[in-house]
Amino acid sequence: ENLTNQIAAGEVIERPASVVKELVENSIDAGATRIRIDVVDAGLKQIVVQDNGSGIERDQVDLAFTRHATSKINNERDLFNVSTLGFRGEALASISAVAHVEILTSVEGKIGTRADFSGGSKKGQEDAAARKGTQITVKDLFFNTPARLKYLRSPRTEMMKIVDIVNRIALGYPQIAITLSNTGKVLLRTPGNGKLQQTVANVYGRHIAEKMMSFEKEDSDFKVSGFLSKPELTRSTRNYISILLNGRYIRNFKLATAIMDGYGSKLTARHYPIAIVAIHVDPLLVDVNVHPTKQEVRLSKEKELSRLITSAISDALLDNVE
Numbered sequence: 001e002n003l004t005n006q007i008a009a010g011e012v013i014e015r016p017a018s019v020v021k022e023l024v025e026n027s028i029d030a031g032a033t034r035i036r037i038d039v040v041d042a043g044l045k046q047i048v049v050q051d052n053g054s055g056i057e058r059d060q061v062d063l064a065f066t067r068h069a070t071s072k073i074n075n076e077r078d079l080f081n082v083s084t085l086g087f088r089g090e091a092l093a094s095i096s097a098v099a100h101v102e103i104l105t106s107v108e109g110k111i112g113t114r115a116d117f118s119g120g121s122k123k124g125q126e127d128a129a130a131r132k133g134t135q136i137t138v139k140d141l142f143f144n145t146p147a148r149l150k151y152l153r154s155p156r157t158e159m160m161k162i163v164d165i166v167n168r169i170a171l172g173y174p175q176i177a178i179t180l181s182n183t184g185k186v187l188l189r190t191p192g193n194g195k196l197q198q199t200v201a202n203v204y205g206r207h208i209a210e211k212m213m214s215f216e217k218e219d220s221d222f223k224v225s226g227f228l229s230k231p232e233l234t235r236s237t238r239n240y241i242s243i244l245l246n247g248r249y250i251r252n253f254k255l256a257t258a259i260m261d262g263y264g265s266k267l268t269a270r271h272y273p274i275a276i277v278a279i280h281v282d283p284l285l286v287d288v289n290v291h292p293t294k295q296e297v298r299l300s301k302e303k304e305l306s307r308l309i310t311s312a313i314s315d316a317l318l319d320n321v322e
């Protein structure tokens with residue numbers, strides 16, 4: 001059972017950044033408006049994610065750490081209508097299979113719970129005073145899977161991956177106040193006031209946010225909106241293109257190409273824009289069950305969506321010239 005959990009953990013948890021992603025997505029699903037992420041040594045030593053979300057009931061804590069147990073899907077129909085970021089019930093089970101995990105959680109108006117899990121089994125649980133919300137501490141990731149530990153890159157690279165994922169989540173949720181620090185040094189702080197331009201300034205810097213413009217367009221199936229760099233502001237990689245589908249950060253080559261097509265000949269070869277493109281669609285048109293990390297999704301009407309994105313962006317760039 002522990003071995004199965006360790007193997008399965010590898011699919012979801014590859015590195016500290018995957019832990020951060022899963023924990024922060026859980027906080028968002030729990031309705032948090034404030035999320036604090038504090039890592040030590042690029043997450044190799046410790047990762048703490050603290051939120052002011054719903055919290056977990058005392059008698060639900062075990063279930064939260066059980067593989068394939070999720071509070072987010074109740075029936076088969078829900079599986080094709082996923083509106084939360086999580087739904088597989090794998091993250092907490094996976095993380096606790098390959099690390100030491102402490103959870104401190106409290107539901108509004110009730111005494112809280114502290115519990116410890118390590119290497120796939122529970123070490124203890126007690127009542128504890130806590131504010132409403134959840135704090136999860138992950139220590140010594142991969143302590144019991146040396147092969148995976150060896151596969152990790154330098155702390156610098158691992159930290160870049162954490163910053164990258166938190167930046168993208170922050171861009172997708174300007175209404176949530178997010179703070180990220182590494183060994184006490186604050187690397188990102190967003191105010192959570194719902195203003196995307198403000199979040200772009202926090203993530204990429206004010207000088208960049210000032211050279212960007214907003215756009216919005218919809219058809220009968222999709223609504224696309226976001227923030228784009230003007231054509232003169234480009235980057236040498238596609239990395240500054242963020243696509244969020246119903247708030248979920250996804251990787252999709254065709255949609256990234258549709259974004260660049262919107263710029264047309266305004267982009268020269270090997271120049272890429274900075275773009276945050278949020279897509280809103282009926283969850284029934286999206287199949288997120290393709291890959292455990294949920295970064296690849298299958299979309300009905302992808303061609304129509306590509307066309308909408310391209311025209312939304314080219315319209316916005318035209319308006320801007322006038």
Ligand code: ADP
Pocket residue numbers: 022026027030051053054055056063064065069070071072085086087088089090091092093133134
């Ligand atoms: P999933 O997100 O796919 O449901 P997880 O393993 O990530 O699976 O989490 C398991 C369950 O634990 C969730 O369904 C949720 O009920 C609970 N949970 C996890 N993190 C939090 C949190 N920060 N706040 C409230 N509930 C949480």
Ligand code: MG
Pocket residue numbers: 022025026085086087089091
């Ligand atoms: Mg989850």
